[in-house]
Amino acid sequence: MAEAVLSFIDAQHRHPLPDPKWYKPWDKRLGPGVVGLNLDLYAGSVLGLVGPNGAGKTTLLRMMAGILPLQKGEVKARFHSDTLAEVGDLRQWVGHMPEQVRWQGRMTVRDILIQLAEMRNVDQTRIDGLLGLVGLRGRQDEALNNLSQGMRQRLSIAAALLGSPKVLLLDEPFNGLDPVASQAFTDLVRRLASKGVSVVISSHMVAQLEGLVDRIALLHRGQLLDEGPMEDVERRLDLDGRYALSGTGEVDAEHLFHDLDVELLDLQQDDSHWSLTFRGSPLSVLQAAMANDVSITSWSPTRPNLVEWLCAATGMSVEDISLDVASSALLPMKTAEVGEDE
């Protein structure tokens, strides 16, 4: 792995919330946000930032984009030289694509990009290339008010790429993109990474990131639970080696898995079909299925979903997690690596 291009050390930003008292009507207290974050971004790497609603993904991206200041901790970068040095303003180096920007107004696509280029102090000749890259060349004279959601998403990508960023932040970038655009976007992210851009993609859909990200960061209640290559994180959380098996007819899973060193995770069965997820040796399961005349229609490795990641990382149950997500707050929590209350 290359050296970190951007490094956050014990970084914190918690949102100030109104806390009025009769003697201090405008008093505020610190609410949820991101606390004690230690995270490195690498050149040419794609990091998937995963967490449920309210986990702090957008806050973290805004911290990385230089929009929200660090209340504690420091940020170091290797933009200027080969050594990590403290950096004051990240905005010059970072391209930020916020979630679901509803570009509106009478300005045209081209005009808004020119304005942003002026704000970035970058050459406007890049705009033509970018419009072609995101497929908006034919719509460049269209007023922002007339763009569809997918076109607006493409414009957001173009805006994020204006300054030839060394770090590209993408907040839920797949929202609003059709499958063709999603595929083109995935290719674009890969191409940018191959050119040395460090890409951060936030999503609450782990499956969407599969095959695209090199590393994953699991965020919950403003804390980084685990980070690293997806396989490593899965292994650390005991979530690796999962397979999905489905077939027709009926299956007696208890009998099938008898005497096998396999953990049955899920079983769904109706009148004519069944599907199950297990963890263990796939070969032994397939052999047992064949020996018991079980009809198999598909077999594939599978990844845990976001809830399973969170359950494994926090040690909480599904019920607790779902309630906890609904009332997200900053509380001491159990982390996967430390294994004890912080």
Place this chain on the structure above:
Amino acid sequence: MNDLKRIFNVARRIRNERLSGIRLKVMLPILILFLPGLAWGFSEPDIILPGGHQPSNAMEVLFYASLGVVLGATMCAVLMAFDGVSRDRASGMLEVQLAQPMPRNHQASALILGHTQSILIPVYALLFACLGVVRLRMGEWPSLQETVVYMLSTGLVVLWYTLFALLASTTAREQGTAIAFGVGVWFLFTFLWVLVTSMVAYASGVPVGEANDASWVALEGMLDLLSPNGVYHHLLETQLPSVDRGVAAWQVWIGAVLWTVVPWWALHKRMEALVP
């Protein structure tokens, strides 16, 4: 590109977008009615105003016609700028703008300039029309100094209300709150300030509304320094030798500077702390 040019470029785009919007087309008839319309009315040779006043020269007509600026142009400034920040915040465009490496105080300056220009351009065009109307009806032009003060002070009062509206826009999460704040401030200084003045006069034992009472005139003159409309009228009165409300020209100009600098500074502070 240097910083100043960048600020002006961004301001120009904001201005052009606002100038081409439907909002201005809706407000234009109101402005025409209030600015050249009032100038036409007050320059009627036989007009007798309440109290037996009769405008005797071009500057006096412009002073009376400035009622149209107070009622129309300032309201248009509020309506033009109330969503200057809140609209972009609601749409997510503010986050994109704040992520650009242009310093936030420069972005604030561009916002102020862009919005102020967008209302000042039609207002100034109509003020020049006012001068033409006065010339047509009275056969005289105001002097160059009177014209400069008239234009400058009108520009300032429009700027102040633009600043109030933008400040509200940075504070309010919803556009409704921003417009309520802007219109509320406009209403306070345009209609309710008389009430505030009367209450202070009553509490001070000054006879309320006695135009011939020196203490009332002095109190009203001083309290007007606390209102942007009052300072605007004081500025215009510097060109009317017949009017003396006990406030020196230097006090008026200091008031004008403070009404400009304080909200300008407050808006920059707000922008520095702004969260998308």
